[in-house]
Amino acid sequence: MQYDSPIKQTPVAVVGGGPAGMATAIALALKGQSVVVLERGRWPRDKICGEGVMPAGVDVLDRLGVLPLIQSDQARPFRGICWLDKQGQGVEGDFCSGHGLAIRRTGLSDALYRRAQQLDGIQLWGRATVKDMTIESDGMRLAVSHEGESCILMADVVIGADGRNSRVRKWSELQGKPPVSVRRWGARQHFTAAPWSDRVEVWWADGVEAYITPSSESRVEVAFLWDEAVFEPAEKGAKLVTSMLSLFPALRARLADAVDAPTSAAAAMGPLAVAARVASSDRVVLVGDAVGYVDGITGEGITAGLLQAEALAETLPGLMAENRLDWDSMRSLGSSVEDIFRDTVPLAKAALLLSRYPWMRRLVFRGLSRAQGLFTHLLELNMGRTHWYKVSPVTLCEFVLGLLFPRDPKPRVADGRSMTSKNAAVLPRRLQRSG
Ligand SMILES: Cc1cc2nc3c(=O)[nH]c(=O)nc-3n(C[C@H](O)[C@H](O)[C@H](O)COP(=O)(O)OP(=O)(O)OC[C@H]3O[C@@H](n4cnc5c(N)ncnc54)[C@H](O)[C@@H]3O)c2cc1C
Structure with a gap:
């Protein structure tokens, strides 16, 4: 970076314009905070993802004003x-606190971007890669390549908010041990x-699962997750995903000719698990996958x-107003973000045991066959x-009963009915507003 690079200033710089970074910028702007978002690519952003947002996440999108966009x-x-076995038989569980949202990543990114554009406090810098970060007596110094030009922010x-391989985490010496080996x-x-379903399907084999997420009336996403110690894909490159479908013949049959006409390129990433030691340092806080990710x-x-974006926006403006941005003062902020990540770890670990x-x-399939409430x-x-x-306790008893006398599994994929009309009837009002 040259010394004559122009110097710009901002109270808050968000490194990374993925869901966590954009939501943080929006949540802060709604609290009156000025923010610059630096994203190395262009919006809308795509990413390898199962594309299912849980009801708690949908509620955040609603509160941030993103949902209608x-x-x-x-x-x-x-x-x-x-949850289905290889034959397409299994168990299902429904949320009791709202609907999830299957959403194409570019669609989510586009809505976040448009919401951010509506808010005065946010500057969006696309094609802005943060190359280096140092702490100075009067703030953080970011060396940025923005649209091919070097500058200092x-x-x-x-x-x-720069994702699993966060460089901000590395520069701040916050690297930790992944939560799973x-x-x-x-x-x-x-x-x-x-x-063919209004649920996200997870098809289980040994050490590998297929995830089916329908994000429109004419699009399904097929995602795979696998353990490299147990399974190695037969094909790489363009045929990676379609070749893995041979592990699940019933699913392959369900997709039929659609398999010959993919609408996106197959893409893979891994290993997935990462974590920060802690989520904050002097003048720095992490959010999203930069804090940690299991699977x-x-x-x-x-x-x-x-959820972390909202938690952060709750506390950070107060700390900034009082100029309390040292390690100790930032700890309470960091802990609130870490806690949201840590709460996700035990269930992810348990699910990984089921995979392996x-x-x-x-046993779990047997038990859940009579205990939908537990699911x-x-x-x-x-x-x-x-x-x-x-x-x-009733739910637990049902689980034990299911272990002893499992209910006959129902085939979940044979009927092939489209969910279009039925699904429209269960759409929550706030989702119907969108479009
Ligand atoms: C196979 C798979 C399936 C998944 N399925 C689901 C699912 O169904 N539901 C779900 O909720 N989650 C799922 N996830 C996880 C989900 O994708 C992540 O948790 C989510 O994308 C994290 O968002 P983020 O904003 O923290 O990071 P990211 O989405 O990774 O965004 C980080 C951004 O930072 C930018 N960036 C990085 N470095 C720099 C830099 N130096 N300068 C400027 N910009 C930079 C990147 O370009 C990127 O846009 C899945 C993940 C995988 C791998």
Whole structure:
């Protein structure tokens, strides 16, 4: 970076314009804070993701004013999750606190971008890569390459929303140990097909799962997650996702000819698990995957980032007003963000055990076949909306009954009916506003 680079100033610099960074900028701007968002790519951003936002995340999007800006052909509500074995038989659980939203990542990014543009306090710098970050006596110094030009941005506070491989985390010496040692990878591709379910489906095999997320009336996403110690994809590149469908013949048959006409390129990433030691330092706080990420298996990454954005916007403006931005003062802010991530870890670890150990998975499927309430409890727990100890004894008894006398599994994929009209009837009003 040259010394004659122009110097600009901002109270808050958000590094990364993914869901967590954009939501943080919006939440701060709604509190009257001025923010610059630096994003190395251009909006709308795409990313490998299962594309399911949990009800708690949908509520944040609503509170931030993002929900009405989501185009109707970019998203579709879902009522819960369905776990299926390779034959397409399994168990399902529905949320009891609202609907999730299956949303194309570019559609989510576009809505966040348009909401940010509506707010006076936000400057959006696209094609702005932060190359280096140092702390100075009067603030943070960011060396930025913006639209090919070098510049320096001085900020009172830097928010690291730069994803799993966060450089802000590294520059602040906040790198921690991943919460799990298993090395899992993820891949995804989109296909033109009418959705056949109003739940996100998870198809389980040993060490690998397929996730089916319908994000419009004519688009489904197929994502895979796998453990590199147990499974290696037969093909790489363009055929990665379609070749993995051979692991799930019933699913492959359901997708039929759609498999020959993908609407996005197959893409993969991994290993997935990362974590920060702590989420804050002098004048720095992390948010989203930069704080930590376990796995896509429980599908709460975006939701956690959105909740963290709100938590951060609750506390940061007060600290800034009092100029309390040292390590100790920033700790309470960091802890509130860390807690949201840490709460996601136990369930993700439990789900990873089900992926690795088929006998355990079979038992859980048996138990849940008579205990849909327990499945619902787990989904709500995953969003931090209930506690372990609040599970009802009746539900636990049903689980034990299911272990002993499992209900005959119902085939979930045979009927092939389109959800279009039925689904429209269950759309929450606030989602119908969109489009
Ligand atoms: C296979 C898979 C399936 C998943 N399924 C789900 C799911 O169903 N539901 C769910 O909620 N979550 C899911 N997730 C997780 C979810 O994708 C992440 O939790 C979410 O994207 C995190 O958002 P973020 O804003 O923290 O990071 P990101 O989305 O990674 O955004 C970070 C941004 O920072 C930018 N950036 C990075 N470095 C710099 C720099 N130096 N300068 C400027 N900009 C920079 C990047 O370009 C990027 O736009 C899944 C993840 C995987 C891998």
